[in-house]
Amino acid sequence: MRRELPGLGSDPASVRQRIEGMEQILERMFVVPGINKPVGLDVILSLIPGVGTISAAALGSYIAWEARNLGMSKWQVARMAGNIGFDMLLGAIPVIGAIPDFFFRSNTRNLRIVRKHLDKKHPGSRTLDVQATPGA
Template sequence: MDRPEGLQPDAAPQKPRAMGIELPMGADPAAVRKRVEAMEMLLERSFRIPGVNVPVGLDAIIGLVPVIGDLISSAMGAYIVWEGRNLGLSRWQLSRMGANVLFDALLGLVPIVGDAADLVFRSNTRNLRIIRRHLDKHHPQTRIIEG
């Protein structure tokens, strides 16, 4: 069988990378933690506003597009809730996470005020905090010591 040029017979498949972070594809808690943290960074802290040094992500940028932008950012936020569901978070935790995404979506529907609110109310960061607490309690081996 002919192999494409440059492909080694023993080459392991590459893990997907986003923003320089390897994204594991497994269902284990450590893999989910890395994916959720990468999604939160993409949505909330991927860029800095020059001059004021405020972190901004795709959530705020996409939210500038009326209605469609808010739907897209809400769908991306719902992905974090879905990952939380797969981790076995309680109904209360999932309800809080869903309420965060819903509140962010409703704020985004208000012109101008909703766009400014995206910089203050970071639903994805709040949801990541809920997932981290769950993982730290139920899967302590996934803890990452940040320096």
Template sequence: MAKTTRMASGARAAASALPLGTHAADVRKRVEAMEHLLERSVPIPGTKAKVGLDAILGLVPIGGDVIAALLGLYIVWEARNLKMPKATMIRMLGNVGFDWAIGLVPVVGDAADFLFKSNSRNLKLIKRHLDRHHPGTSTIDHR
């Protein structure tokens, strides 16, 4: 039997903390966790700024941008499960598509990943929908 490392058990604990249900509050927690991972999970030393997996993957030519876009589409998929309006879904797809397209441009795309945070924009759209249609899911932001 394989020996569990500290890192593997930490990742397992973080994954098990996320709810798996289809209730709006569960979806909100998963989307917030994904947005945090993609947009602001890694602090830049010497600054107050943070980047996420989206910007880091953007440094890998072509393939990194594709993987980052697929991870961003997870947020859109969760929005679909919430039965959000089609117009909002199209806007969310446009955010991910623009982030992906601009990320394909060398150097400019890397700067754009730092400035244009499509996943944060999409999270804001989801939160607005949840606050309006599922007010019981509201949480206090600790930022």
């Protein structure tokens, strides 16, 4: 009997856990003081001309790759690829590309697409979304 570490399996719950973790790293790694907005590696990499934008797109493509392995439709994966491509175009604008990248969060959009699929096709993979509620 082979034992797998939590989150490293190919089951839908493990895939969800990996995708949610990647989205958090890319879009919500820390909160910027003063504006109280989450920022992740995607925006930071957009500040590096050329290679940063390509790196961010490659990391974001991991979510689409996992979605494809889940058996999501070609249409859903194409939508995700479109989000990644659009985000890459925005981020390609030298220096100021980080500003639109800050608002268009392709990885969060792609996570929503995957969650919708998983909630419909694999409801047992659902996790509690525990986020701090403002004012609580």
